[in-house]
Amino acid sequence: xxxxxxxxxxxxxxxxAANLPCNHSTISGNEYVYWYRQIHSQGPQYIIHGLKxxxxxxxxxLIITEDRKSSTLILPHATLRDTAVYYCIVRDPSGGSYxxxxxxxxxxxxxP
Amino acid sequence: xxxxxxxxxxxxxxxxxxxxxxCVPISNHLYFYWYRQILGQKVEFLVSFYNNExxxxxxxxxxxxxxxxxxxxxxxxxxxxxxxEDSAMYFCASSDRGAxxxxxxPGTRLTVL
Numbered sequence: 001x002x003x004x005x006x007x008x009x010x011x012x013x014x015x016x017a018a019n020l021p022c023n024h025s026t027i028s029g030n031e032y033v034y035w036y037r038q039i040h041s042q043g044p045q046y047i048i049h050g051l052k053x054x055x056x057x058x059x060x061x062l063i064i065t066e067d068r069k070s071s072t073l074i075l076p077h078a079t080l081r082d083t084a085v086y087y088c089i090v091r092d093p094s095g096g097s098y099x100x101x102x103x104x105x106x107x108x109x110x111x112p
Numbered sequence: 113x114x115x116x117x118x119x120x121x122x123x124x125x126x127x128x129x130x131x132x133x134x135c136v137p138i139s140n141h142l143y144f145y146w147y148r149q150i151l152g153q154k155v156e157f158l159v160s161f162y163n164n165e166x167x168x169x170x171x172x173x174x175x176x177x178x179x180x181x182x183x184x185x186x187x188x189x190x191x192x193x194x195x196x197e198d199s200a201m202y203f204c205a206s207s208d209r210g211a212x213x214x215x216x217x218p219g220t221r222l223t224v225l
Contacts, residue, residue, distance in 0.1 A: 034213070043116075043203045043216030044147075044155060098143065098207070099168060100214070102155040 003027070003090045009107040018075040020106050022088030025069040030092040033064060034100060035073045037084040044087070044102070047073065078110045114138045116217035118204050124223045125194055133189045133220045135204030144187045145205040145214060146179065148172070155203070161187065194224045 005023040012018040024033065034049040048055055048062045050071075055062045061074040075082055087105040117136045125131050137144050146158040159169040161179055178190045187206075191198055201221050205214040 038155070041201075041219075043205070043219050044214075045216065046213035049213065099145075099157045099160060101157070104154065 004088045004103060006088050006106045008104065011109045011111060012078045014080055014110055014112050015077055018078040018082065018108060018110065020073040020086050020108065021070065023070045024090045027068050027090050028092065030094055031090045032093060033062065033071050034089040034091065035062065036087045036089065036100065039084040080110050082108065083110045084108060116204055116206055116215050118217040118220050120220060122221045124225065127196055127224055128193050131191050131194055131222065133202050135187045135217055136185050137187055137204065137206030138215055141206035141208045143207045146189045147203045147205065148200040149203065150200045196224050198222060199224045
């Protein structure tokens with residue numbers, strides 16, 4: 001997705017926090033930041049989304065900078081099952097299109 | 113926990129044949145989607161469906177493709193005359209409101225020989 005930039009790959013030790021960055025410097029006022037992930041050979045899985053406030057759910061936390069030009073997805077205690085490709089997607093849900101555009105994402109490897 | 117299901121998990125067909133991929137979305141969801149992912153490539157949007165009609169479609173979704181909700185539970189993707197380049201994983205997804213998170217099924221691997 002040309003609207004976001006993510007590192008190609010990252011690794012993390014099991015039990016540690018995984019912090020996945022995403023740059024979206026051209027984000028507009030109505031656009032939300034969504035995160036999905038795709039475990040190998042499975043369908044994408046929604047994780048979390050936010051507009052400008054930090055968000056937390058049972059899976060992860062989303063930290064959005066004050067200028068909204070970047071965000072970080074935090075998996076607080078990564079497990080081996082969190083090994084997946086993580087997609088950061090920016091879109092305006094009020095714009096009439098409800099379609100997330102998947103880029104290459106970040107391949108996160110959690111190692112023992 | 114409710115989930116999206118897809119059948120078959122793997123479909124092998126000959127070039128030129130018609131295939132129908134089936135999906136059962138989450139029961140109270142109103143928005144339905146098909147995506148595909150060619151091996152090693154990005155997940156690509158094909159079509160979205162709401163209120164018994166297509167609401168959005170991509171350039172990939174040409175006249176060879178069609179979707180249908182034949183009853184209250186199934187959502188199908190038909191490819192009329194398959195080509196080698198249709199070989200991919202096909203994912204169905206659903207959501208209860210258009211702008212909310214989409215729930216994806218496990219996918220159908222289509223192999224066209």
